[in-house]
Amino acid sequence: MGAIIQYIESYLKTKDLTPGAAGNMFWALVYIMLVFAGLSVAVIAMNWLERKILAHMQVRLGPMRVGPHGLLQPIADAIKLLLKEDIMPAEADGFVFWMAPLIVVLAAFTVFVVVPFGPTHAITDMNIGILFMLGVSSLSVLGIVMAGWASNSHYPLMGALRSSAQMVSYEVAMGLAVVSAILMTSLNATGTGTLSMIGIVQAQQAQGEWFIFKFFPLGLIAFFVFAVAMVAETNRAPFDLAEAESELTAGFHTEYSGFRWSLFFLAEYSAMIAVSSIAVTLWLGGWLRPFPNMLSGNPWDQIFSLFPGVTFLFFAAICFYNTVRMPKHPLFRIQTIGLAGFGAVLGLIGLVLFVPAVSTRIQDIFWFSAKVAGFMYLYIWYRGTFPRYRFDQLMQMGWKVLLPLGLGVLILTASVALLQQKIWHP
Amino acid sequence: MLHITTLHYLILGAALFLLGVIGVLTRRNVVIVLMSIELILNAVNLNLVAFSHYWQGMPARFGGGPSALHGQIFSIFVITDAAAEAAVGLGILIAFFRNKETVNIDEVNLLKW
Amino acid sequence: MVIGGILVITRRNPVHSALALIVTLLAQASIYLMLYAPFVAGVQIILYAGGIMVLFLFVIMLVSIERSMKERQFNSQWVIGIIAATALGGLFIAVYTKGRDIFPDGPPTMMEGDNTQKVASLLYGQYMFAFEIASLLLLVAIIGAVVMAKKRI
Numbered sequence: 001m002g003a004i005i006q007y008i009e010s011y012l013k014t015k016d017l018t019p020g021a022a023g024n025m026f027w028a029l030v031y032i033m034l035v036f037a038g039l040s041v042a043v044i045a046m047n048w049l050e051r052k053i054l055a056h057m058q059v060r061l062g063p064m065r066v067g068p069h070g071l072l073q074p075i076a077d078a079i080k081l082l083l084k085e086d087i088m089p090a091e092a093d094g095f096v097f098w099m100a101p102l103i104v105v106l107a108a109f110t111v112f113v114v115v116p117f118g119p120t121h122a123i124t125d126m127n128i129g130i131l132f133m134l135g136v137s138s139l140s141v142l143g144i145v146m147a148g149w150a151s152n153s154h155y156p157l158m159g160a161l162r163s164s165a166q167m168v169s170y171e172v173a174m175g176l177a178v179v180s181a182i183l184m185t186s187l188n189a190t191g192t193g194t195l196s197m198i199g200i201v202q203a204q205q206a207q208g209e210w211f212i213f214k215f216f217p218l219g220l221i222a223f224f225v226f227a228v229a230m231v232a233e234t235n236r237a238p239f240d241l242a243e244a245e246s247e248l249t250a251g252f253h254t255e256y257s258g259f260r261w262s263l264f265f266l267a268e269y270s271a272m273i274a275v276s277s278i279a280v281t282l283w284l285g286g287w288l289r290p291f292p293n294m295l296s297g298n299p300w301d302q303i304f305s306l307f308p309g310v311t312f313l314f315f316a317a318i319c320f321y322n323t324v325r326m327p328k329h330p331l332f333r334i335q336t337i338g339l340a341g342f343g344a345v346l347g348l349i350g351l352v353l354f355v356p357a358v359s360t361r362i363q364d365i366f367w368f369s370a371k372v373a374g375f376m377y378l379y380i381w382y383r384g385t386f387p388r389y390r391f392d393q394l395m396q397m398g399w400k401v402l403l404p405l406g407l408g409v410l411i412l413t414a415s416v417a418l419l420q421q422k423i424w425h426p
Numbered sequence: 427m428l429h430i431t432t433l434h435y436l437i438l439g440a441a442l443f444l445l446g447v448i449g450v451l452t453r454r455n456v457v458i459v460l461m462s463i464e465l466i467l468n469a470v471n472l473n474l475v476a477f478s479h480y481w482q483g484m485p486a487r488f489g490g491g492p493s494a495l496h497g498q499i500f501s502i503f504v505i506t507d508a509a510a511e512a513a514v515g516l517g518i519l520i521a522f523f524r525n526k527e528t529v530n531i532d533e534v535n536l537l538k539w
Numbered sequence: 540m541v542i543g544g545i546l547v548i549t550r551r552n553p554v555h556s557a558l559a560l561i562v563t564l565l566a567q568a569s570i571y572l573m574l575y576a577p578f579v580a581g582v583q584i585i586l587y588a589g590g591i592m593v594l595f596l597f598v599i600m601l602v603s604i605e606r607s608m609k610e611r612q613f614n615s616q617w618v619i620g621i622i623a624a625t626a627l628g629g630l631f632i633a634v635y636t637k638g639r640d641i642f643p644d645g646p647p648t649m650m651e652g653d654n655t656q657k658v659a660s661l662l663y664g665q666y667m668f669a670f671e672i673a674s675l676l677l678l679v680a681i682i683g684a685v686v687m688a689k690k691r692i
Contacts, residue, residue, distance in 0.1 A: 096555075099558070127577050128655060131582075132581055132584075135581055138584075138585055138590070139588060141589065142588075142592060145596045145597070164593060164597075168590070171589075193656075194655075194656075435574070438541070440635070442540065442541070442544050443631075445547070445548055448548055448621070449547065449548035451617070451624060457598065458550075458556050460595070461556055461557065461560050462547065464587075465544055465548075465560070468587075471579075475579055476574060478574075478576070479575060479576070495657055495661055496661070498576050499658060499661055499662055499666055501579055502579060502662070503669060505582060505587060506586075506676070506677065508591065509586055509590060510676055510680030512591050513594065513680050513684040514680050516684070517683065517685075517687030519602065520687070520688045524690075
């Protein structure tokens with residue numbers, strides 16, 4: 001037992017590379033397991049959060065019965081989907097029907113190989129990190145087209161055609177916004193930029209400001225173009241014409257039931273988290289805490305390192321407050337105890353995060369996850385607020401508004417960067 | 427363990443090229459012919475990138491060296507070219523299909539005497 | 540990759556052929572990674588597997604009808620085709636067995652991490668003209684595809 005702990009500590013203390021870059025297969029596998037587990041927890045939490053937050057935005061309560069305040073609702077959903085009958089349409093193409101959800105899920109999960117949770121907390125750090133992420137997320141379009149085709153009925157086919165046309169159009173706008181952010185990484189002494197995700201965040205750290213604020217307002221406009229394009233890329237509201245229940249009877253995944261449908265659903269949430277992490281890495285400074293250079297030094301470092309523990313204690317306090325407010329009816333006893341137990345677990349995690357040995361390691365991961373969680377809240381907010389775009393309005397916005405905007409931002413960013421390199425700091 | 431030299435990559439490229447040529451010459455469905463053309467272009471790309479890797483190991487007085495990446499740049503242009511040609515080819519296919527309702531190249535005989 | 544290629548040219552259903560071609564393209568990207576060309580691998584995945592194949596699948600869905608899958612699969616001149624391909628194959632084998640000694644050593648193994656920067660400096664330096672011509676070519680292709688697929692010009 002002592003030897004195992006020593007082995008773990010010797011690895012954690014001395015590494016300065018990601019496991020993939022160091023060629024360490026065992027730790028790469030451990031990281032893959034951790035990322036997979038974290039992603040699953042995040043998807044389950046997203047399911048519950050979406051229903052509760054949408055409900056509160058629509059002045060209703062959301063799921064309240066299944067667990068205390070509906071906390072066990074995602075688990076109930078998962079059990080229901082696993083036990084449902086697996087239907088396949090009679091004339092459908094069996095092999096393609098079976099492969100389509102697989103391709104979408106694979107594309108959505110493989111993206112996380114390069115997502116940087118910290119300077120060494122990534123599974124690997126490819127030289128072409130951002131190119132890899134954009135490319136693999138464009139493979140999910142193939143899965144959607146296959147799903148629509150294999151169902152052999154016209155609703156899924158129309159939904160798949162519309163959805164894939166929308167995804168391909170907004171990929172172009174995403175690519176342009178990404179290029180103008182990559183341009184900003186090359187404003188260092190040697191004039192070489194980088195495509196690797198960890199290198200991009202380190203460039204933001206070296207240049208002292210997050211890229212969203214650089215060359216104001218150019219960074220902001222590029223971020224805005226990417227934010228709109230990423231919502232359209234993942235087929236979420238207000239661009240969810242292809243899968244909305246009132247428009248096309250659930251679009252390309254109409255004929256899927258049970259576990260296959262839940263695979264599509266899993267892939268959609270993972271793709272949301274993936275493109276949010278691209279946005280966070282490129283514009284919002286990845287794992288850096290707010291104000292990394294302006295407010296640096298010892299007192300500020302201490303204050304910011306208290307944030308993880310404080311966040312969990314805040315959630316625990318909300319749980320305890322709701323426990324006190326539960327109805328005092330004997331039938332509610334189990335739920336009250338459950339909620340108090342959940343609050344106790346959250347409080348315990350918060351207290352553990354105050355320990356200095358843990359909190360120094362957890363800082364990067366916490367800030368990254370907090371920013372991605374902010375993006376998830378924005379996604380749910382958009383779904384509750386905006387009306388749906390019609391398909392021709394959607395395509396018009398993609399090609400006639402976002403593409404020229406992205407091109408304009410790219411040209412202006414390049415010109416300003418060139419001026420800065422040549423005239424102001426020659 | 428087989429020592430993988432450049433020759434192995436060239437043989438793989440030649441095999442893909444052969445498969446593409448057989449596909450172009452023997453299939454009836456126009457879409458599959460176009461896909462075989464993409465196979466041919468991929469084989470060419472593989473040869474180019476294999477040779478660029480070979481040149482990276484050559485000493486600089488022959489024009490080699492670690493930044494002699496001309497093959498890779500050529501292959502990027504070939505990929506761009508393939509995209510353009512696939513788009514135009516599929517446009518022609520759609521126009522033809524609208525006229526004759528078939529995707530058989532044996533029936534593309536409007537200019538025959 | 541060779542299995543993928545064989546599947547492309549032998550499947551009756553064009554959708555299965557397209558899927559086999561996607562597998563071939565992804566295998567090709569991994570071979571590029573083996574040849575220390577990560578940028579070309581990334582470009583291949585984004586453009587070829589994620590763009591061109593989507594285009595192919597769209598057109599297959601619009602054009603392919605049940606009738607075409609029940610007809611005869613191979614051409615009316617397949618005999619000549621096989622003979623020509625065999626001749627070409629024989630030529631390849633002759634060239635490769637004669638020239639086997641040109642490449643004696645294995646290719647060099649390098650772990651450099653700045654392939655993209657080198658490609659960029661060459662692309663925008665020495666090959667700038669070709670780059671501009673390629674963009675012009677793409678413009679012509681876009682206009683051509685739109686014109687070809689219009690119902691009435």
